[in-house]
Amino acid sequence: WYDACDEAGIMVYHDMQYAQEGHSPADSTTQHRELSHQVRRLAHHVSISLWDGCNECQVYMNTSTKIYADFVMSVVATEDG
Numbered sequence: 001w002y003d004a005c006d007e008a009g010i011m012v013y014h015d016m017q018y019a020q021e022g023h024s025p026a027d028s029t030t031q032h033r034e035l036s037h038q039v040r041r042l043a044h045h046v047s048i049s050l051w052d053g054c055n056e057c058q059v060y061m062n063t064s065t066k067i068y069a070d071f072v073m074s075v076v077a078t079e080d081g
Contacts, residue, residue: 005047027071039079
């Protein structure tokens with residue numbers, strides 16, 4: 001799918017595998033490895049124009065939802081910087 005988008009010039013909004021209710025990320029070794037793997041696996045696709053930690057979430061830096069910025073997006077920045 002990503003190859004076809006690359007070839008067709010389609011821009012992709014890539015949402016991560018998290019959701020705010022019931023499937024929030026945890027800054028754990030396992031989740032760090034999984035997230036790093038997924039970003040490295042897909043980062044070469046020019047069609048990915050935006051990585052999103054959770055399109056269903058409202059992130060407030062003074063609450064527990066800041067994990068989407070502190071953890072998820074920092075892994076994306078490291079792996080696809």
